[in-house]
Amino acid sequence: MFAVVLVLGVSAIIFFLINSIGSPIDMLMADRPGVTDQAIAALKAYYHLDRGVIVRYFIWLGSVARGDFGTSITYNQPVGPMLVGFGLETLKLQLPAIFLGLALAVGIAAVAAVRQYSRVDFTVMTGALLGHSLPGFLVGILLILIFAYWLGVFPSYGAYSTLTPLWGSTFADGLWHMVLPLTMLTLFNTATLTLLLRANMVDVLRHDYIMAARASGLPERRVVFGHALRNAIIPVLTYLGILFGLMLATAPVTETVFTWPGAGLLYITAIQQLDYPVIMGETLVVTVMLVLFTLLTDIAYVLIDPRIRLE
Amino acid sequence: MSGADADQIAAALPRRRLPRGPGNLRQGWRRLRRNRTGMLGLLLVVLVVVVAVLAPVIAPYAPNDQSAMLHFGAQAPPSGAHWFGTDRSGYDVLTRTLYGAPTALVVGLGAMLIASFIGVAVGGIAGYLGGAADELLMRGTEFFLVIPVFIVILAVVRLFGVVVIGTPLEGVPFLNLGAIIVLLGLFGWPPLARLARAEFLRLKQMEFVEAARCIGARPRDIIFRHILPNALPSLVVVAALGIGGAILAEAMISFLGFGDPKTVSWGQSLYFNYQVLKVAPWAVLAPGLAIFLTVLGFNLLADGLSDAFNPRLKQ
Amino acid sequence: MTPLLDVRGLAVQFPVRGSDVRAIDGVDFAVGRQETLGLVGESGSGKTLSSLAVLRLVPPPARIVAGSVGFEGNDLLRLDAARMGALRGRRIAMVFQNPAYSLNPILSVGAQLGEILGWHEKLPRRRAAERVADMLHLVGITDAVRRMRQFPHELSGGMKQRVCIARALLCHPALVLADEPTTNLDATIQAQILELLQELKQRLGSSMILVTHDMGVVARMADRIGVMYAGTVCETADAATIFRAPLHPYTRALLESMPRADRSYRGHRVLQVIPGRIPNLADPPPGCRFHPRCPEAGADCRRLRPLPLEVAPGHVVSCLRRGSDGVAE
Numbered sequence A: 001m002f003a004v005v006l007v008l009g010v011s012a013i014i015f016f017l018i019n020s021i022g023s024p025i026d027m028l029m030a031d032r033p034g035v036t037d038q039a040i041a042a043l044k045a046y047y048h049l050d051r052g053v054i055v056r057y058f059i060w061l062g063s064v065a066r067g068d069f070g071t072s073i074t075y076n077q078p079v080g081p082m083l084v085g086f087g088l089e090t091l092k093l094q095l096p097a098i099f100l101g102l103a104l105a106v107g108i109a110a111v112a113a114v115r116q117y118s119r120v121d122f123t124v125m126t127g128a129l130l131g132h133s134l135p136g137f138l139v140g141i142l143l144i145l146i147f148a149y150w151l152g153v154f155p156s157y158g159a160y161s162t163l164t165p166l167w168g169s170t171f172a173d174g175l176w177h178m179v180l181p182l183t184m185l186t187l188f189n190t191a192t193l194t195l196l197l198r199a200n201m202v203d204v205l206r207h208d209y210i211m212a213a214r215a216s217g218l219p220e221r222r223v224v225f226g227h228a229l230r231n232a233i234i235p236v237l238t239y240l241g242i243l244f245g246l247m248l249a250t251a252p253v254t255e256t257v258f259t260w261p262g263a264g265l266l267y268i269t270a271i272q273q274l275d276y277p278v279i280m281g282e283t284l285v286v287t288v289m290l291v292l293f294t295l296l297t298d299i300a301y302v303l304i305d306p307r308i309r310l311e
Numbered sequence B: 001m002s003g004a005d006a007d008q009i010a011a012a013l014p015r016r017r018l019p020r021g022p023g024n025l026r027q028g029w030r031r032l033r034r035n036r037t038g039m040l041g042l043l044l045v046v047l048v049v050v051v052a053v054l055a056p057v058i059a060p061y062a063p064n065d066q067s068a069m070l071h072f073g074a075q076a077p078p079s080g081a082h083w084f085g086t087d088r089s090g091y092d093v094l095t096r097t098l099y100g101a102p103t104a105l106v107v108g109l110g111a112m113l114i115a116s117f118i119g120v121a122v123g124g125i126a127g128y129l130g131g132a133a134d135e136l137l138m139r140g141t142e143f144f145l146v147i148p149v150f151i152v153i154l155a156v157v158r159l160f161g162v163v164v165i166g167t168p169l170e171g172v173p174f175l176n177l178g179a180i181i182v183l184l185g186l187f188g189w190p191p192l193a194r195l196a197r198a199e200f201l202r203l204k205q206m207e208f209v210e211a212a213r214c215i216g217a218r219p220r221d222i223i224f225r226h227i228l229p230n231a232l233p234s235l236v237v238v239a240a241l242g243i244g245g246a247i248l249a250e251a252m253i254s255f256l257g258f259g260d261p262k263t264v265s266w267g268q269s270l271y272f273n274y275q276v277l278k279v280a281p282w283a284v285l286a287p288g289l290a291i292f293l294t295v296l297g298f299n300l301l302a303d304g305l306s307d308a309f310n311p312r313l314k315q
Numbered sequence C: 001m002t003p004l005l006d007v008r009g010l011a012v013q014f015p016v017r018g019s020d021v022r023a024i025d026g027v028d029f030a031v032g033r034q035e036t037l038g039l040v041g042e043s044g045s046g047k048t049l050s051s052l053a054v055l056r057l058v059p060p061p062a063r064i065v066a067g068s069v070g071f072e073g074n075d076l077l078r079l080d081a082a083r084m085g086a087l088r089g090r091r092i093a094m095v096f097q098n099p100a101y102s103l104n105p106i107l108s109v110g111a112q113l114g115e116i117l118g119w120h121e122k123l124p125r126r127r128a129a130e131r132v133a134d135m136l137h138l139v140g141i142t143d144a145v146r147r148m149r150q151f152p153h154e155l156s157g158g159m160k161q162r163v164c165i166a167r168a169l170l171c172h173p174a175l176v177l178a179d180e181p182t183t184n185l186d187a188t189i190q191a192q193i194l195e196l197l198q199e200l201k202q203r204l205g206s207s208m209i210l211v212t213h214d215m216g217v218v219a220r221m222a223d224r225i226g227v228m229y230a231g232t233v234c235e236t237a238d239a240a241t242i243f244r245a246p247l248h249p250y251t252r253a254l255l256e257s258m259p260r261a262d263r264s265y266r267g268h269r270v271l272q273v274i275p276g277r278i279p280n281l282a283d284p285p286p287g288c289r290f291h292p293r294c295p296e297a298g299a300d301c302r303r304l305r306p307l308p309l310e311v312a313p314g315h316v317v318s319c320l321r322r323g324s325d326g327v328a329e
Helices: A002-018 A024-029 A035-046 A052-063 A081-113 A119-133 A136-150 A170-205 A208-215 A220-249 A251-257 A264-274 A276-304 B001-010 B021-033 B036-058 B067-069 B094-128 B132-145 B149-164 B175-187 B189-205 B205-215 B220-253 B265-271 B280-307 C049-054 C081-087 C109-121 C123-138 C146-150 C157-169 C187-204 C215-221 C239-244 C248-258
Strands: C005-018 C019-031 C036-040 C063-071 C092-095 C175-179 C209-213 C224-227 C232-238 C304-306 C311-313 C315-317 C326-328
Touching: A024 C239, A035 C036, A081 A119, A081 A251, A081 A264, A081 A276, A119 A170, A136 A170, A136 A251, A136 B149, A136 B280, A136 C019, A136 C157, A170 A220, A170 A251, A170 C326, A208 A220, A208 C092, A220 A251, A220 A276, A220 B149, A251 B149, A251 B220, A264 A276, A264 B149, A276 B149, B021 B036, B021 B280, B036 B094, B036 B280, B094 B132, B094 B175, B094 B189, B094 B220, B094 B265, B094 B280, B132 B189, B149 B175, B149 B220, B149 C175, B175 B220, B189 B220, B220 B265, B220 C157, B265 B280, C005 C049, C019 C036, C019 C049, C019 C209, C019 C224, C036 C049, C036 C215, C049 C063, C049 C175, C049 C209, C092 C157, C109 C123, C109 C157, C123 C146, C123 C187, C123 C326, C157 C187, C175 C187, C187 C209, C187 C215, C215 C326, C224 C239, C224 C248, C232 C248, C304 C311
Parallel strands: C036 C209, C036 C224, C092 C175, C175 C209
Antiparallel strands: C005 C019, C005 C063, C224 C232, C232 C315, C304 C326, C311 C315
């Protein structure tokens, strides 16, 4: 229930802010020759700009509820499908980055935690701290510099080649373009998750039940993965929700660095062009997704940890 | 029972932990000195501060000096005349990087000050009063935590910029930057509120607060003279992290093109020069490195402070 | 009669700020078949560490640096990891001190115990579940099948300990190491658990090492007692002898300091304490480790470390004042 209020609240804020700047039509049309006043009036009516702000808000909400997000002013296309299309491109990067990050973190953290205080552990810790503190976009820029410009191995922008796809296959071409941005995202994810997981594992490995598992004769590998890791990963899994939110929020930056045609880049363009249907639509969708994720995370926590049960 | 026995027993009694007072500060400092990452962080931060203060003195050129353009010297690699080379518009990269330091610090500190005020106030009241006030305030905090802050700030900054056109506000210097700072502060308080609330809840129950109440101290005294000083260490840690985060956020906002074009900031430099990354990478690398070192410095410092104030027992 | 377990000269040390600390040094004890050995001593005497050392589960950075552990024809300290793993849980098992923490909180009781059977005896899941249920029944848990599906936090303290005991006995081990099994339980449950241990031990024909600081527990359960102090064994004898005719000054002082219901403390009878404190193992007293607090300490006690001396069959004392030889440090 509260979530709904939340979403409405956010969209309301954005809506009012946008509308307070005056009619976008006026601004866009201001310098164009040959546009008659009648045309402007007609456009305004079409976009309901002749009504009051609050009314407009509810009109918008109503159409959203029916799945109609309006039409983009800049692209002149329905916003809904646009969001889906661009959104998928964004997810193409974000989702693998998270899962890859998790998989790598599990391997690395397990090794480091078992050998606590060893040289391996310190290397891992330092590496993870660095990877976590390096601003993402800097990593991206460096990657482009080194691998795209100097070494020329990977493309420096876009999701697909404009002319001939790599090896004649669009699939391979897409993958090839994904490598650099994916590396950048995965680096941060792996580092952050490793820090968290390793700390948890070090903590868990100190517990009596780990010693008891060893005393029962179970081999070390099973103790580490079946018992220690299973316990240590619980808070990490719930952190995945937060991480995903973080990734989503910084998508505009990522996509600007790599000129990746995703929802983030769309958003920036929309803001610059004052394309408010897109802005509104995207803000709403993103907020909804974040709220959903937070809820899912809470639910996941209850499901995974048998100690917590709904009252 | 003889006197010697009584002494023995007294000596064997468990010592009561006294509440932390200002003496804790010196202890914390000593512990910080031993923490290598923390000291490194402190070093970096101090370096940035020094640079920020001395920028006008040590910079070889004026920040708006585009004289390099005159003899086609823009986008030139590092040389004797320009140690870090020149950027796309002929500015000396070193100068611009140095002048970016005070901007960054103003952003970080400004945003954190605003966030701290709001956060500690909200969290403190929630923690101290509890009950309905707590519930309500925490709901508010949750609200701010869930919204996609960065995206919203982008939109608001842009819209603010547009709204101001044609109004008398337009001419105000650093208006855009100021707006960014305020927004970062307005959206950055939830973590501080959360921590403040947790600390207040914890400290409220401690015996020295009860003792203060017993001698008739007013709530205002209890809060400001007892609880707040003890909550300060943890708050400072989160604030340090927040400063780093604010600087990073401003850099990202500027990098996307929504920053203040009239200010010299690292993010702005990145924005200006990203186009020419291939031909003049130094113009991007220098501010980028500066951002990295500054944020790292604050993060490490926060880590070190955290260890210093709450030493974790090592095996 | 060869003992089931024969520990000689065991030493464990760990680094502290550059130098090495010997947490236990020159420890000998033996456990016979179907016998209960009580290892008693104050906290820090090294009794828990000794039992962990038998299983070679000494937590790093501590490590076993000397000695031998004879068991079923092998020296456990020289055994390879694979064979040692096969022994743990199957021939030698351990019950830990705090039942609340020695069970994995996110696995069900049945899952945890079944895993052990699956590993050691390669039993299919259903067969393993039956065995687990049987064992739970044996330790006094009535609705075993239901309990197997529950998680540790749903059980009471006493029940958790029963589960831990069941876990230890799953493969019918020859030796059970019980580390303060009742210390963290309510007094009423303590008696039940001790009785249970006694009964099971007899039924399965196992031997037991019972580590505790509680003389009352040991009086009730142990056939033989080993008294430890500051990482060494002072005296070993059968229970009756320890209580009735202790030889080592520390054993005597320990027994004296127990409050007794059959003594009156009015007037000038005070509770006896052993003056002084346990030594810091990083800087132990030279010679006999007990000498600073010993009422009978002599000049040579400061120089020489007493060696174990068998004063009577089955009664071993390490004390210069009782005739032991000493060795200069």
